[in-house]
Amino acid sequence: MTRAGWDRLSGPEPWTRRMLAGDVALAAVLALLGTGVEELDGGSGRRMAASAVAVLALTLLRRRWPATALIAGSGAGAFLPGIFLVTSLLGWSAGRRIVGVGRALAAFTVAFAASVGFNVLHEWSQMRPLLVIVFSTLMFLATTVMPGLASRYWHQRRTLLRALQERNAQLMRERAMVAGQARLRERQRIAQDMHDSLGHQLALISVHTGALEVDPELTGRQRGAVGVLRQASVAAMHELREVVGILRDGVEAPVPVEEAAQPAARGVAGIPGVVAAARGAGTDVRLTTAGRPRPLVAACDHAAYRIVQEALTNAYKHAPGSAISVELRYEDDSLVVEIANGPAAGPGAGEVVSGGQGLTGLRERARLVGGMVHAGESEGGGFRVAGVLPYGTEPAGVAEVADDFGQQAQAQALRGAPPMDWAAVDRELAVRERSRTGGVALGCGIAVAAVVLLVIVVAAFAVLLLGSVNKAMIDRADFDAVRVGESEKAVRDRLPDGESMLTSGLDRKGPPRPQGTTCLALLSSEDSAELSTDRVFRFCFEGGKLVEKQTYEVKQ
Numbered sequence: 001m002t003r004a005g006w007d008r009l010s011g012p013e014p015w016t017r018r019m020l021a022g023d024v025a026l027a028a029v030l031a032l033l034g035t036g037v038e039e040l041d042g043g044s045g046r047r048m049a050a051s052a053v054a055v056l057a058l059t060l061l062r063r064r065w066p067a068t069a070l071i072a073g074s075g076a077g078a079f080l081p082g083i084f085l086v087t088s089l090l091g092w093s094a095g096r097r098i099v100g101v102g103r104a105l106a107a108f109t110v111a112f113a114a115s116v117g118f119n120v121l122h123e124w125s126q127m128r129p130l131l132v133i134v135f136s137t138l139m140f141l142a143t144t145v146m147p148g149l150a151s152r153y154w155h156q157r158r159t160l161l162r163a164l165q166e167r168n169a170q171l172m173r174e175r176a177m178v179a180g181q182a183r184l185r186e187r188q189r190i191a192q193d194m195h196d197s198l199g200h201q202l203a204l205i206s207v208h209t210g211a212l213e214v215d216p217e218l219t220g221r222q223r224g225a226v227g228v229l230r231q232a233s234v235a236a237m238h239e240l241r242e243v244v245g246i247l248r249d250g251v252e253a254p255v256p257v258e259e260a261a262q263p264a265a266r267g268v269a270g271i272p273g274v275v276a277a278a279r280g281a282g283t284d285v286r287l288t289t290a291g292r293p294r295p296l297v298a299a300c301d302h303a304a305y306r307i308v309q310e311a312l313t314n315a316y317k318h319a320p321g322s323a324i325s326v327e328l329r330y331e332d333d334s335l336v337v338e339i340a341n342g343p344a345a346g347p348g349a350g351e352v353v354s355g356g357q358g359l360t361g362l363r364e365r366a367r368l369v370g371g372m373v374h375a376g377e378s379e380g381g382g383f384r385v386a387g388v389l390p391y392g393t394e395p396a397g398v399a400e401v402a403d404d405f406g407q408q409a410q411a412q413a414l415r416g417a418p419p420m421d422w423a424a425v426d427r428e429l430a431v432r433e434r435s436r437t438g439g440v441a442l443g444c445g446i447a448v449a450a451v452v453l454l455v456i457v458v459a460a461f462a463v464l465l466l467g468s469v470n471k472a473m474i475d476r477a478d479f480d481a482v483r484v485g486e487s488e489k490a491v492r493d494r495l496p497d498g499e500s501m502l503t504s505g506l507d508r509k510g511p512p513r514p515q516g517t518t519c520l521a522l523l524s525s526e527d528s529a530e531l532s533t534d535r536v537f538r539f540c541f542e543g544g545k546l547v548e549k550q551t552y553e554v555k556q
Contacts, residue, residue, distance in 0.1 A: 266306075518541050
């Protein structure tokens with residue numbers, strides 16, 4: 001039951017402990033400020049306690065029942081001035097959480113009626129209903145309606161922006177899927193072409209070299225060279241099969257059982273085999289290792305093997321007969337693979353077949369694992385290839401679709417957000433689509449509200465000014481009718497009380513007042529001879545009687 005009550009209190013919006021603590025702290029601050037307002041208004045201790053409890057209850061209930069809290073807070077503000085400060089919070093919460101323009105308008109209308117009605121009822125004994133209505137309307141617009149409009153506009157803008165971001169992220173994911181499917185189809189096409197062309201040629205080489213190896217007319221040295229060719233063709237067939245599998249399915253082809261027990265053929269462990277095969281073909285190749293060997297991730301291990309293989313192939317092509325040195329140096333943070341050869345010992349065997357992409361491919365392979373490859377001529381006319389490969393860097397993944405506006409990071413941030421109510425978003429978008437002047441209407445609404453607020457302020461000022469004039473002016477006949485020696489009570493009952501900003505300080509601007517007297521200064525309702533002066537009627541009292549009356553003019 002407690003859990004059900006808590007869920008009902010929190011409503012559809014998740015109410016975490018952090019939010020609860022924030023609401024309680026905010027309610028405590030508003031209650032403390034409300035206590036000060038109650039103290040200024042002369043409220044009792046019981047009313048201060050009731051005001052604090054009301055502030056706490058309204059602050060906590062505004063999430064679950066925003067309309068009810070708004071109406072209750074607006075009505076109770078007439079009797080509990082201490083909850084005046086919470087009305088802005090209630091207006092902000094109601095503008096954001098009330099679903100539907102009609103419901104929000106109805107809730108604010110009822111709250112306005114409750115605020116004005118209860119204020120008039122509370123101040124009915126003062127017999128100033130018009131002034132109370134004007135001030136109540138002004139305060140409701142300033143403290144409740146304006147925060148509600150701002151909250152509703154901010155929340156709608158935030159919702160639409162989030163919807164656009166999610167849809168943009170969805171479009172990007174779909175675009176990435178389409179691009180991935182296109183890449184997969186192209187890779188399958190390339191794999192099929194490689195299998196049909198290169199596979200056939202390598203199979204022919206393997207068959208012919210196998211038949212030539214058992215030819216009795218060949219010498220032992222010739223059989224050894226033919227055996228090297230056959231092994232090379234078989235190894236090429238295996239590599240082609242794996243490359244075709246990766247291109248077609250994205251994974252390596254399964255390793256045969258007879259090869260499973262052998263060390264990795266295309267890693268650092270396979271480099272001695274490549275060097276041994278080069279020596280068997282009659283090339284002077286030396287392999288040296290420095291440092292303590294350390295394991296590499298699969299991509300870096302394969303990249304080291306390919307660097308050595310490609311560098312040896314280039315040396316065979318462009319510098320036949322030259323000595324080649326292969327060095328593996330295990331540094332603190334990376335493996336350095338260096339292959340260097342001297343100048344060609346003689347003319348080549350004929351035309352060199354080269355695609356011109358070997359070194360470019362090595363540089364790209366090293367870049368993908370966080371390394372680098374340098375290639376160039378060395379001193380003495382030779383050539384040098386050096387690669388630096390980190391130990392623990394994983395290969396870069398498949399290139400993602402370009403993030404044109406940084407939406408991928410926003411999509412990542414939105415993954416932890418609550419699910420979007422797409423039906424509500426579609427309705428909002430449909431409304432905005434039907435009303436192309438939505439922005440103009442919003443601006444006009446704010447402008448009308450500002451004009452209404454200005455009119456109310458002017459009207460309130462006019463009412464105050466009218467009341468001040470009635471309290472500050474008499475005509476000449478009233479002044480002449482007052483006789484010196486009359487009782488102070490009788491005189492004051494016949495005259496205005498003079499409590500107006502128009503008469504402030506007028507009693508000290510005329511002739512010196514009799515010592516020990518209290519004076520009442522009023523303005524004449526008749527026009528003065530000069531526009532820059534005002535005629536003042538002053539009445540001074542002492543001992544409960546009128547002891548002097550004066551008339552004089554003062555500058556405005």
